[in-house]
Amino acid sequence: MKSRKLYNRVALLREERGLTRKQLADLVGANYQTIGYIERGEYNPSLDLAFKFCEVFGLPIEIIFSTSPFKSLSEVLLAAQDKKET
Amino acid sequence: MNREKRRLMVILNFFFLLLLWVGFYLSRLLGYPIPLLILAGSGLILLIISFLQLYIKTGLWSLVHSSFSKLDERQIQSIYKALRFSYSIFTILILIVIYSNFVLGIAFIDAVLGIILIYLAHILPAAILAWTEKEL
Numbered sequence: 001m002k003s004r005k006l007y008n009r010v011a012l013l014r015e016e017r018g019l020t021r022k023q024l025a026d027l028v029g030a031n032y033q034t035i036g037y038i039e040r041g042e043y044n045p046s047l048d049l050a051f052k053f054c055e056v057f058g059l060p061i062e063i064i065f066s067t068s069p070f071k072s073l074s075e076v077l078l079a080a081q082d083k084k085e086t
Numbered sequence: 087m088n089r090e091k092r093r094l095m096v097i098l099n100f101f102f103l104l105l106l107w108v109g110f111y112l113s114r115l116l117g118y119p120i121p122l123l124i125l126a127g128s129g130l131i132l133l134i135i136s137f138l139q140l141y142i143k144t145g146l147w148s149l150v151h152s153s154f155s156k157l158d159e160r161q162i163q164s165i166y167k168a169l170r171f172s173y174s175i176f177t178i179l180i181l182i183v184i185y186s187n188f189v190l191g192i193a194f195i196d197a198v199l200g201i202i203l204i205y206l207a208h209i210l211p212a213a214i215l216a217w218t219e220k221e222l
Contacts, residue, residue, distance in 0.1 A: 029158070030158040030159070030160070031157070031158045031160070031161055033160075033221045033222070034158050034159075034160040034161070036221055037160060037220075037221075042220070043160050045159070046159050049158075049159060
């Protein structure tokens with residue numbers, strides 16, 4: 001069975017927190033190359049590993065992983081601004 | 087070592103193995119002439135050098151032969167795939183050897199062929215990983 005492509009914000013969140021791939025890999029208990037594969041969308045993590053990312057970043061799973069592409073940061077900020085103004 | 091270089095090294099490693107095999111059997115067939123023994127010997131030396139460069143230096147050998155408890159889920163998946171594929175290749179190779187022996191009327195696998203087959207059995211999963219993995 002071919003699994004669906006999973007989109008994620010791992011690279012963005014990692015850089016936001018100033019972590020290297022190696023540091024993040026140590027925190028989630030994976031190999032640093034695996035972090036690269038996940039960030040590039042070349043590997044879908046297991047549910048267990050996905051929840052480890054949630055624990056490390058302190059965010060719910062739908063913020064980090066999605067089956068549809070995420071909006072860009074500028075789109076999210078503009079939408080938030082529009083919502084605030086109305 | 088990037089993937090292109092690894093692929094080149096995999097080809098070279100198998101070529102040197104073939105050189106050793108052909109060199110040894112030809113020299114045995116022709117009564118061990120010195121040039122063919124040198125060919126087989128150089129094949130062996132180059133095989134060892136390429137093995138050390140490709141499998142030991144890159145950590146591929148230890149990756150394939152390490153306990154699953156030391157690996158993460160993606161590495162385990164990659165190794166499973168490589169083992170499955172190498173099992174198929176090795177089975178076909180063994181069938182070719184058995185069939186060739188039957189056709190040629192040889193009733194045994196000698197030490198050199200035995201060592202080559204043992205080497206192949208151990209090296210195939212690592213060779214597949216060297217060929218397919220983007221990062222090592």
